[in-house]
């Protein structure tokens with residue numbers, strides 16, 4: 053069967069099982085937009101290509117399937133670079149198709165030419181510039197294989213316009229030729245036994261669970277391991293929901309804004325069982341002061357993460373699901389270590405230093421209260437999405453994450469503007485679930501236009517803006533570390549008018565100004581299911597996120613809420 | 621040159637456009653230092669061999685190898701310990717030499733076993749192939765004359781036939 057390269061591209065995506073893709077057309081990708089008419093794939097027309105990338109990420113994070121986006125050459129391609137970088141940092145599988153100027157024009161500074169494979173080399177797992185139409189099936193299949201195999205991540209396929217027009221002989225499935233691509237899978241038995249021996253002799257062990265648990269679909273294996281050993285579990289920002297917050301062994305989130313017990317448990321531990329995690333600086337604080345007395349068992353599917361930041365006593369390059377399963381199996385029947393002293397210490401910390409804030413009956417609304425009310429008034433399996441800043445940390449701290457794949461945020465890159473488009477992608481992946489985005493006023497202004505996309509496509513996401521009139525996280529740093537010299541962080545509470553803006557974008561716009569309005573407004577928003585809703589919560593501009601480990605400081609120097617400081 | 625800071629990596633890569641940029645880009649973005657890098661096709665047209673002399677003080681060898689291995693076009697990586705490798709590098713130099721000095725330079729080249737490739741009225745171009753340390757010595761002695769131009773190729777190496785075998789750090793993927 054003869055197809056054009058463009059037809060072969062869309063057909064290859066169909067063969068890969070793509071149901072939804074996000075994008076925006078333009079000159080170089082025009083031929084590929086023609087066969088979208090008549091394809092089984094639903095194409096979502098975004099208002100800015102960055103939105104297409106984050107939508108694809110949100111979709112991938114809740115479904116586990118690769119997100120797909122397609123954009124034109126030059127500015128279309130550079131607009132999606134932020135999302136590629138974000139997906140690279142958070143190991144999210146993405147396949148991004150970019151149009152390119154015709155092969156003969158490459159290298160001539162042709163109109164809308166950009167060397168996008170060069171630009172994205174360092175922020176993709178791999179990228180391809182397709183040379184002939186005949187290569188399209190193999191390239192697309194390779195792209196999906198690389199994006200989803202081993203440690204997931206984004207890939208990019210650049211398709212020159214003449215390649216889209218050219219004819220080819222359709223064939224599927226293509227043979228893959230990736231002689232240099234491999235990934236570990238099963239752990240070595242000896243390593244698992246060495247890890248088990250360390251577990252058996254530890255007195256203050258902690259399971260340090262990272263986002264890899266979710267990527268590996270190893271939630272059940274983690275639960276078995278934790279319950280079999282009685283070891284406490286911390287879940288990093290990327291792993292919220294990988295182990296239920298309401299489980300008695302869950303200590304919650306560690307890190308720069310982690311809770312006191314989770315942070316201090318890692319610090320005082322004598323054995324870190326680090327699973328699918330990479331000792332990010334936001335978790336470790338000053339690395340040479342991190343968990344000084346701990347031996348380390350480290351499991352990661354990416355061998356480059358082992359011994360990169362912290363030397364492991366037992367380093368296991370393997371799929372988390374297989375490795376955790378094997379470790380749990382090895383420990384079956386073994387007497388569980390006696391951790392009673394450790395647990396009483398942990399419980400004392402939990403009692404002395406719970407998360408803390410104080411809401412009066414009067415305005416302003418405390419942002420933490422909004423998150424708590426959202427949590428309590430929304431369905432148990434609500435998917436929570438967030439932007440980047442203080443609101444993100446309050447969302448991560450105060451939500452109760454009891455289900456995996458229900459928390460979508462930008463961790464490694466910290467990309468402001470992530471929430472709105474990611475929420476739309478998440479809702480498209482899980483239309484049966486309520487999707488709430490907790491966003492900052494600063495973040496919202498970066499990508500809010502995608503709510504037009506949501507309205508047009510009838511994707512009823514809900515956005516809670518924690519409107520503190522500031523680039524709050526930066527304001528907090530200026531208050532604490534720059535002597536209250538506020539430089540370029542004020543935004544204003546009512547410019548723009550978020551309610552009017554929401555309405556202009558086809559959404560319902562609501563507002564809450566005092567604490568007693570919060571619950572009612574959330575209930576009103578939860579009752580709307582036929583269009584997006586935006587709620588402008590006027591929150592306390594001066595609230596700070598606590599606890600906090602100042603940048604570059606040791607986790608031992610964790611700063612708790614001033615109201616608790618005397619207890620330390 | 622051959623201190624413990626240096627390790628020789630032999631990296632087989634797919635012979636695809638942009639592969640050198642991917643390897644070089646990785647070294648620069650991760651802050652790994654390269655002392656030299658030589659690349660050429662192998663007898664199998666699908667692959668090239670890159671010989672990289674890396675500075676293991678900028679990052680542990682293990683980290684460099686694992687990051688390299690993540691490049692999809694990198695097929696296999698082996699480490700050659702300097703003691704177990706036959707190493708060669710090529711040096712070309714154009715030296716200013718008055719007629720009086722010319723014979724001294726030619727003599728020096730002869731002592732080292734090099735060759736004179738080109739002779740002009742006041743300059744001559746010489747060549748030396750050998751282990752990097754020998755080239756270092758030669759270069760130092762040449763500098764007593766005015767060196768107008770000097771170019772070294774960077775190291776290439778193969779395992780010694782009777783030496784300890786190469787340490788394959790990453791095997792090629794089995795199909």
Ligand SMILES: Cc1ncc(C[n+]2csc(CCOP(=O)(O)OP(=O)(O)O)c2C)c(N)n1
Nearest residue numbers: 441442443466468492493494495523524525
């Ligand atoms: C694209 C981008 N630019 C800048 C930053 C730096 N930054 C981190 S948090 C933050 C403030 C975010 O403000 P807002 O969305 O209002 O959230 P808040 O902290 O007030 O909750 C800024 C500017 C970033 N993370 N991303």
Ligand SMILES: [Mg+2]
Nearest residue numbers: 492493522524
């Ligand atoms: Mg704000």
